[in-house]
Amino acid sequence: MILELLIGLCLLGSVVLFVTPNRYAGRLAAGWSLLPLALSLLMYAGFSGQGNALLGGQLAYETTVQWVSLGPYTLNWHVGLDGISMPLIALSTVLTTAAILSAWTPIEERENQFYGLVLFLEAGLIGVFAVLDFFVWFVFWEAVLVPMYFLVAIWGGPRRKYAAIKFFVYTNVASLVMFIGFFTLVFGLGDSIASLDMPAIAQALRAGELGSLAGVGPGTLKTLAFAAMFAGFAVKVPIVPVHTWLPDAHVEAPTPVSVLLAGVLLKMGTYALLRFNFTMLPDVAQQYAAIIALFAVVSVIYGALLALAQQDLKRIVAYSSVSSMGYVILGLVAYTVYGVGGATFQMLSHGLISGLLFACVGVIYNTTHTRMVDDMSGMADRMPVTTSMFVAGSFAYMGLPLTSGFLGEYFVFLGTFHADFPGAAWFTAIAMFGIVIVAGYLLYAMQRTLFGPFSVKTAHADGGAMRTDGGEGSGSEAEHDIDRAAAHDIVPLAMLLALVIVLGVAPEISFGMIRDAVGPLVTAGGAG
């Protein structure tokens, strides 16, 4: 019942926050979010699952309650965790707390609703990672979109309406495509399943019980379903060329929301790809591995190139997410322990690091009111701590050893290089070039914004352009705005950075359970 308690806590918190006065909402939200955080960390510590959730593994914190019958299918409330979902749930709770803390400064109106929506979002995210019955899973999957839509549309930047609608419509259409793909499989399975339980479906599919549907044979049916589900989830990941909602949503979203968007929402896509496409239809995935790998490599390189061309710090980080998620896809397609496990580890690591970077950009934006690389320089002079965090986060993103970013990418490379599909080594080698481009744009951005003589140009209402030379004079009025960040802005950064380093030095903390969970998948999937 502990998972229900976790989700319930978030939902209850959401309701409570909606009726809390704005003045107290921030503090209450932060305090409340510690509850699911502590609970999920306790669960993490006491995690006892074994094997893969969909392949008959021993689940932790499992509950199954029969709910209703819908035609020939029973709908169940079936939740449980394995080594893939547990770290992701912990990631969700950690990032929610970080996002709430980093929202204290920028969110200045309708706070109670903001924090209420954030907690509602957290509940949805946990549900997506925990639920194992397709119907309920889909409810959570869609429920995540709702708070996200409002968070972007109400508290976003100047083009928030456009970004929010684009995000919502794009991902919703994708859900539809995915839904059709999945139900093709469900109907194709016919009588061999009696519920929409994902483990049951996965095992039935792997046992080859797929029949034909509407005159289409099982082979074609599988491929079609795979393609539809892949297309659906690809939007969420996002994979080039269905990535264009991401930069808009990121740029317009308030920073705390960007943290969650990049940190956890993108992981929903890869998590679902792993659970559905790569676990349920391994043969199709392996048959078309080279094509999927091509998509992955294009995402890596193209995303990185796009990031290189950006001037907006948030856009840079947003596009680099496209690049990083490409590594995840590349790892999944490898079907090796390091490939799939590394992909999962990379999800975790990218969640922490991109969250950290977005939060850093947010802290800078809060004081300078600009995110343009050209508009500022020498921020290190005024915001040394934030700068350190930004630098550390950037290097983690570049894959500096002893941070989780390095290991995530390294595992993926290691796993994919000797994978079975044709050209695996070449794909990997090309994808690795991403680490050079990533270093290029992040170093460029850091050099321009953080270092050099201090100056800030803002479109601030009262100031117009203001310029001050670096060095001594710190008494003039114009500089008053540029001050060290408050402690509550720094705490989430430090928290995330600490996790990034801990995971980078002791990856076994999470890689152990991940490896345990992907093991059956890999041996069952083919290459060892």
Place this chain on the structure above:
Amino acid sequence: MPTRPHLNLGSHLLSGLVAVALFAVLATVFLTASFGAPQGFGGAQVTPSIGYAMFDLSGGEIPSDSFLAAFEIIDLVLLAALAAAVMLARREADGKLIGIESIRTDGGRPRDTTSASDTDVETEPNAAADGDGDREGAN
């Protein structure tokens, strides 16, 4: 001047043709369909049976469903309709209309002091502009 009804012919009757067409279709269908012989009630008492059915009482001779809940709901609906009719029709003592503020036919746009129809005509271009604005944002 004494008036008498006169036939108002004109193009507005054209849409009535649709109704005629519908009748034609229905008539064709009904006349070509075949029903068995009606069972009828066989001389049983119809009206008391209706009463029994409405109040869920046993004793009706003719089979029927029970309708107590539906009866009560209809009761409420009538009451609500009565209240609504009164509310819609009420007039304040000083001649000012009430209920207008709460019942708007313009989609809830803020209204100014001019008469309703004028305002609506004026706000129309704005509404169109809003729509366009959204689309520009989308580009």
Place this chain on the structure above:
Amino acid sequence: MVAVQFYLLLSAAIFCIGLFGILTRRNVLFFLMSVELMLNAANINLVAFSFQYGNLTGQVFSLFITALAAAEVAVGIGIMLVLYRNFGDVDVTKATTLRW
């Protein structure tokens, strides 16, 4: 006994007359009257089938419909009054604000 399709034919005719009224008239009062006709066409159907199957349900339903018709007229006339206040007329083609 009269075969059921003739009742149906009658009901269709009444219904279509009501419909004709709605389609061609512009006065709200005529609308209300036409709707009344259409409801009663439905009643005829119900009673006819009640007779056809020897089951009372249809007849009870026709009673309910009569009651509902009363409610509808009450609200309808209320709406008509509001329409008149807002638009200065009871012509339905004048009240065109409820669109796109």
Place this chain on the structure above:
Amino acid sequence: MAATSTAFAFEVAPAIAILPLASFVIALFAGKYLPKGGALAGIAATGGSLLLSLWIALTVAGGATYNEEIYSLVTTPNSFDLHFGLLLDPLSALMLVIVSLVSFLVHLFSLGYMNDEGERGLPRYYAGLGLFSFSMLAFVFADNLFMSFVFFELVGLCSWLLIGHWYREEAPPSAAKKAFLVTRFGDYFFLVGVVAIFATFGTTLFAGPESFPTLAEEALAGAGGGEAGGGAGELSTFGFGPGTWFTVLGFLVLGGVIGKSAQFPLHTWLPDAMEGPTPVSALIHAATMVAAGVYLVARMYGFYALSPTALAVIAFVGGFTALFAASMAVVKRDIKQVLAYSTISQYGYMMLGLGAGGYVAAVFHLMTHAFFKALLFLGAGAVIIAMHHRQDMWEMGGLKEKLPVTYYAFLAGSLALAGIFPFAGFWSKDEILYEALIHGLNDPLLLGGYLMGLTAIVFTGFYTFRMVLLTFHGEPRTHTARNPHSLGWSVKVPLVVLGVLATVIGLINMTPVAEATGLHIEYLHTWLEHGIPGLTVEHYDEVLETVAGYSAASLSPLLPAVLSLALALAGAGLAWALYSGPDPDHHTERLGDIRTLLMNNYYQDEYQVWIAETFGTGVARLSDRFDQSIVDGAVNGISEVSLLSGDRIRRIQTGIVSNYATLLTLGLVVLLLSVGLAGGWFL
């Protein structure tokens, strides 16, 4: 006693790296509250590391070696094993001593260079130094290539941090970015190489029967003995023959080496890196980090020895770099720039030595160079302090009288650099050239490397003494040069220590003397002879001969030694002739266009920036435009279509009830008709 104390020495060996890590943490978090901004913690830590390293070296000298895993990152059954380990053999013990000694001295020197000059950000500076020492020492004792890569990258980070120490100015952050990016480009190939070695051999261990050089050797032996692919059966060589594939792997790792050791064409970052504080230049960009690349090749020499192609390329690139960089050093005005190019040039020699099969010679030069180049940089640092942070040699002159300690130390370093008998550089550089010559007589590529290395000697002698003469001799040319800043003990002590070392360290491996007299005084050679099987000089020589097909021509070492000495003296003499007067002329201006070319570094920066602009930024801009217009355009196009059609279709919604009713009825009629026709109602 031996067994237990040996075991204990190896038990505490990780502390060599961990002590500086502790000093990093202390300086970072508590540096603000400590006296000297954390310097003392750093000095204590590196001093401790130095003592421990010496202890380890003594233990290793006793014949013991150590090759153990100490921390496992990830253990995966049936797949690769990522761990950190400790490989202590003569080579790594030697390198540990060098790195910790230079690091200790640089910490000491920094007291004078940074603290006494009232710099800001001292905790950051000492944290950077501590982190660097940690990473570098850990890199040195790494027992597998994965761990090497990890710390290889970390030293790159430290380099970035320390070059950009004065981040409030424009140039240092830019130079730091360039340094990191250029080395990152090399590291890309290294990364591919590490992953590929993992994929090929399943391990990246350097030493032991399961190490990848051993496996590769066995695979080659198998392939040579039986039919093709016989021994390489269990290794996946990705469709290449084992020999070819191992060469490819060698080249991939070499990419990282070329980046880090600033070899042509990835050398452009090193001169820019001189924007950092001078002690940092001494530690990172001269003595240790830049040596990491060369050290790596030496570390996995057993693997490179299998591939004659890779070796020849290494030698040729090294020889070319040596000449190329030396020629650029001739015209520089900035004292640190001269030293930077000379560093590139000297690492070129080491690469030449390694490529030519002179493993001992290269390691020897690595050691002597670490000492004399650190000395020269620290000497330059002392001069810069004295000159109030001016670095142009034409503003100096006549400092000999004012700074005697610095002068004599600097002179010792210069003589070593120029390769004048009997200073350190002479012995090591001569041995490299000798090795290149005897192997090169059978291999034109090696011979080419040798000839370029030989030519570079003249340039080296010239620019070294031009530097010495311009800085210390003649009349002071500016006011600052007449009244230099005085120097403290913390500056002088490192200079003296290194000056002594630069003078005498060459004596440990006097090959020409040994050959001539028959005495066994090649101590370094002996030192590198024992150790873990498969990592010894004998083994390398054997592999070179059997697998790579290297054969040495028999030639007395005396003649080449005399030749190189003569060339060095010629260069030095030319410098003396041109610049020895009290007020020397700008002779290099007579070179005309060549000077312009050299001052602009052969336009290497320009073309690299051009490539980066065109293929980086240009392609990025293009793809951005493509993304905005085509990809996102398609998305917006779809939404545009639906919006537009919605806008048209909504016109049906007139607001007139009658119209709605008409449509409704019409719809009903159509529906009835179609359902009826389909259901056969009208029959």
